[in-house]
Amino acid sequence: MSKVYEALRQKEREISTDVEGYIPPCGESLEDVVSRRADSESGIPDRILEAALAIAAEEQGPQRESAPQFRAPSVSDLHSQVPPDGYRRLRLGEVENPRLIFRTDPHGLAAEQFRFLRRTLEQKFPKGAVLLITSAAPQDGKTLTTVNLCACLADSGRSTLLLEGDIRQPSIHKLLGGTNTAPGIEHVLAGKADPLEAIHHVEELMLHVAMVAAPPADPSHLVSGIGVKNLLAWARARVDWVVIDSPPVLPAADVTHFASLADATLLVVRAQSTPRDLVTRACELLGDHLFGVVLNEANLESNPYYRHLTAYRQSATVSSRRSFSKGNGDKTPPGSVVDLDRAPSKVQ
Numbered sequence: 001m002s003k004v005y006e007a008l009r010q011k012e013r014e015i016s017t018d019v020e021g022y023i024p025p026c027g028e029s030l031e032d033v034v035s036r037r038a039d040s041e042s043g044i045p046d047r048i049l050e051a052a053l054a055i056a057a058e059e060q061g062p063q064r065e066s067a068p069q070f071r072a073p074s075v076s077d078l079h080s081q082v083p084p085d086g087y088r089r090l091r092l093g094e095v096e097n098p099r100l101i102f103r104t105d106p107h108g109l110a111a112e113q114f115r116f117l118r119r120t121l122e123q124k125f126p127k128g129a130v131l132l133i134t135s136a137a138p139q140d141g142k143t144l145t146t147v148n149l150c151a152c153l154a155d156s157g158r159s160t161l162l163l164e165g166d167i168r169q170p171s172i173h174k175l176l177g178g179t180n181t182a183p184g185i186e187h188v189l190a191g192k193a194d195p196l197e198a199i200h201h202v203e204e205l206m207l208h209v210a211m212v213a214a215p216p217a218d219p220s221h222l223v224s225g226i227g228v229k230n231l232l233a234w235a236r237a238r239v240d241w242v243v244i245d246s247p248p249v250l251p252a253a254d255v256t257h258f259a260s261l262a263d264a265t266l267l268v269v270r271a272q273s274t275p276r277d278l279v280t281r282a283c284e285l286l287g288d289h290l291f292g293v294v295l296n297e298a299n300l301e302s303n304p305y306y307r308h309l310t311a312y313r314q315s316a317t318v319s320s321r322r323s324f325s326k327g328n329g330d331k332t333p334p335g336s337v338v339d340l341d342r343a344p345s346k347v348q
Contacts (some may be wrong), residue, residue, distance in 0.1 A: 051208070087208060090200035093177020099144055100175070102151035103204055114152040115296065121153075121264075124291070128158060128240030129263035130232060132165075132289075134255050135248045136282035140270040141296040143171050146245040147205075159239040161199070162209040165246040165258055167219040170212035172245065176202065184213025188229030196236050208239070223254040232261055249282040256285065264291035265294040271298045 096103060101110045121131070133149070135142040146162065154160040162186055164172050173180040178200070183193035188210070198210045216222060235242045246258045249267070259265050265286055269279055283290055 002331060016132045055344060064172065069110060087196070087199050087201040090167050090176065090178045090202050090209065092202065092204045093150055097175065097177060099148075100151070100205070101148055101176065102155055106155070111152070118152050118156065120292070122156075125263060128242075129237065130242040130244070130261065132246055132255075132258050132262035132265040133243045133268065134246045134258075134282075134286075135268040135270075136263060136274050136278040137250060140248070140268050140274055142248065143175060143245050145266075145268050145294055146243060147172065147175055150207045150241070150329075151205040151241050153243070154239045158241055160207045160241040160243065161235050161239045162207060162259075163235070163242065163244045164209070164211045165223070165244040165254065167212050167222065168215055168247060168255075172209065172211050176209070178202075180211045180213050182213040185210040185231075186212055186214070186216045186219075186222060188231055189222040189225065190216075195231055220254065224257055228257070228261060249285055250278060259286060259289040262289070265289045266291060267293045268296050269293055270296045273297070284329065 092103065098104050101108060105111060121129070130249070131149075133142055133146040143166070150160050150162045162172070164170055167186055170180065183197045185198050187193035188195050188198045195210070198213075199208050200211070201208050222228075232242065236263075244258055244262060246255050249255045267279075267282055267286065268289060279293075283293075
């Protein structure tokens with residue numbers, strides 16, 4: 001700052017010397033003359049201030065670039081990312097998740113079990129419906145069942161939208177291997193974003209999904225608000241199947257609100273893991289909204305029917321592999337292609 005002060009004093013002395021002995025016109029002070037003289041010499045206002053700022057900039061050195069600030073993308077920001085059909089694209093992770101059976105094993109026994117479930121739903125709701133998938137307790141395989149069921153529904157050629165209703169502990173993005181970028185479904189429920197902005201299209205599974213970008217501070221307020229009704233009304237008018245991945249029944253009270261807005265509720269139970277008392281209590285809470293129970297991780301080998309079915313499918317797969325090997329010279333040894341632990345049971 002001392003250099004700035006010296007520059008100011010020096011410039012003031014130069015101008016004062018130039019106007020020494022000059023008699024200003026009537027009504028004008030010497031200070032006005034000095035100021036006007038500085039302006040006329042430089043062609044820009046306040047040359048002294050310009051010189052002072054230049055010296056100050058030299059002392060401070062090059063300015064650092066400010067860190068970019070995050071803001072939620074608007075419709076214009078997303079315009080370049082949105083394809084003609086209006087939905088952002090979401091690609092699955094580079095490492096294939098073997099639990100996504102319609103991606104890794106679409107003709108296996110587990111996929112067939114989901115097709116049985118799809119047939120049951122289509123018989124009850126031939127034009128599609130809003131389905132709610134929940135469980136009696138955490139870690140019952142609810143989200144995995146939901147994603148595979150959505151992939152199965154979309155595989156039949158029907159438009160399918162997966163909504164992440166477990167706002168407290170979202171996990172769909174981990175299962176898909178993608179990123180949960182804003183705006184998310186929580187922004188739609190809060191009225192801060194249009195549904196079109198939060199929906200992604202998963203090309204590999206042929207379905208649409210709206211995930212949580214960041215868990216909000218008050219999820220119960222969003223779930224019980226008018227936003228859920230508006231979103232479901234918007235979705236019913238555009239897609240055939242709307243599937244909600246909700247929280248477990250007992251830990252959260254959000255499920256009862258979701259169930260009142262859905263056409264049917266499926267309860268996922270993990271075989272030999274979920275306590276019977278929890279299942280009974282969950283069924284009582286769901287009441288008439290409960291459409292069926294999906295038994296997850298059932299040991300199909302203990303059932304003679306499924307044991308023979310497994311042998312039949314493995315025999316057919318081995319025969320097809322041998323035929324392929326004869327035609328292409330591939331000597332890949334035959335092996336089991338069905339992971340029985342991933343197959344759900346039929347709806348009860």
